[in-house]
Amino acid sequence: MKTSLLSACRETARRTFRIQSLRPEQESAMLAVLNGRDAFVSLPTGFGKSLIYQVPAMIVERPTIVISPLIALMTDQERALNKRGVPVVAIHSRLRAAERRAALERLKKGGRLVVLTTPETLESTATAPLFERARPALLCIDEAHCISEWGHDFRPSYLRLGNARKRLGNPPVLALTATATPRVREDIAERLRLDNPRVIVAPAHRENLGLTVDVVPGAAKFPAAARRIKRLQRPGIIYCATTTAVDEVSGALGRARIPVTRYHGKMRAADRDAAQRQFMIPSRRLIMVATTAFGMGIDKPNIRYILHYQAPGSLEQYVQEIGRAGRDGRPGQCILLFDPADLEIHEHLQAQGRPSVRHLERLEAALTAWKDEKRAPTADTLAYSAGVPARICEVLLSDLEEAGSVERDKDGSIAIVVPPEAFKTGVRDLVAKLKTFRYEGERRLRLIADYANSDECRSVFIRRYFGEDYPPRCGTCDRCRADRVGIEQSEPSQRRHSRLRRKPIENRADQPSPQVPGPSGTIARSSRRPVAEIVPQRPPQPTASTPPGRTARSKRRPSKWRRPS
Ligand SMILES: [Zn+2]
Secondary structure, three states, rough: OOHHHHHHHHHHHHHHHOOOOHHHHHHHHHHHOOOOEEEEEEOOOOOOOOOOHHHHHHHHOOOEEEEEEOOHHHHHHHHHHOOOOEEEEOOOOOOOOHHHHHHHHHHHHOOEEEEEEOOOHHOOOOHHHHHHHHHOOOOEEEHHHHHHHOOOOHHHHHHOOOHHHHHHHOOOHHHHHHHHOHHHHHHHHHHOOOOEEEEEEEOOOOEEEEEEEEEHHHHHHHHHHHHHHHHHHOOOEEEOOOOHHHHHHHHHHHOOOOOOEOOOOOOOOHHHHHHHHHOOOOOOOEEEEEEOOOOOOOOOOOOOEEEEOOOOOHHHHHHHHHOOOOOOOOOOOEEEEEOOHHHHHHHHHHHHHHHOOOHHHHHHHHHHHHHHHOOOOOOOHHHHHHHHOHHHHHHHHHHHHOOOOOOOOOOOOOOEEEEEEHHHHHHHHHHHHHHHHHHHHHHHHHHHHHHHHHOEEEEEHHHOOOOOOOOOOOOHHHHHHHHHHHHHHHHHHHHHHHHHHHHOOOOOOOOOOOOOOOOOHHHHHOOOOOOOOOOOOOOOOOOOOOOOOOOHHOOOOOHHHHHHO
């Protein structure tokens, strides 16, 4: 059985996708899901993760549902699959009526089919029954880190994917991601109710990426970036934390007659698309200046550098973003211009979108008042009467539902379903969780500062954070170069590479990786924290508008980042 499935995978990869040989990681994950087992796959960008669901989708006889966070991402995949002659439909909120009817008709027909959709569409009352009737053979969650990092303050539907899975008839689940710490992995596994999954995890840092950090106060950033850019080969991406910084940096580069384009959430969609198209043209060697809104699913192999003009919101985000460089295997440079004041911007952004204890208190009071009146409000009326933003209300309700304190009936009415004392306890637990999230958000930001200020090899720092016990020095980062380890290391590093190719597959499902306490204590500590404390990360924030020019503050290093913990 195993050999025949394996040869079916190889044959499909060759015939349909023109891939001559699959990587062992890909084969292992394909076999797992084809044998009805859940799989969790964390492989760097450019590793061919999509193939892991695409090949089985061509072998099984029923639809494969693929959950994607972004419609743009879905559209790209749909186009790519169409080109290969793979039966595919994308079902999402932006379809025109006729397109939607056609897509749903196709889904109804069933059979071999890739169905691309969002978590919101999967559970919407209009489409959910159709997905359920399709009895999919496989449920794939692309960019699965969204479940953990975005779920809490961005998209509650991600939190409910475990329930959605049940309604779909409990098909095997394939969770794909490029970055996940051991804790995020546990969070994903718990939310999706993965059952003894096949776990395949590759190192979080690729050897062809050279890591450098320049500690630069805000005022000196542009000259520092300009100096770097002059010496770097294009195309490259410059990431800024705010839309204002994107406009300033791209404007200044443009005035210096450097070929540049820009991308952020405050631009018109048509302008954004045009900028992205220009950047993607193979012959054009542009610099893209963008917020973190740009880049997910960008498949451009020859990006030569990623420069962070401002610190990212977390090390996870950083690794995702630098993973877009050097996908052709040739060297890529990853430079972080770090100013401690950058972190204040993120702190501000995080506080804006996160449910607070005060929100919860208001919601508790409103729920109790409705109950006393023996009436059951909908989520919208509840949000209105509690004076809590609808999205935040929705997130808190999801948590209370998960805890069994409230229930929502078919027409969306919400009611407390436990005695008053138990309800109070449920709320108290949630208060503790919200406080932990807040603390964790700060901790993640401190970690960026730790990364910037650390004396150890940058690659070791990153790989240990993502759960490796004894990662080797890279020999190419600024720290290694300063210590001149590059030359002595080159040979063992090649050996390491071949070892990786042969045996990167570890089943760590039932054996959480122990952490070696490193110089940065935060990392080792974090991995022992209970799963429930996993923190939400701010979603890409296209609308961020905090001015970047915080130069005057940079000397006043915020003491909170240095708080002993
Ligand atoms: Zn190094």
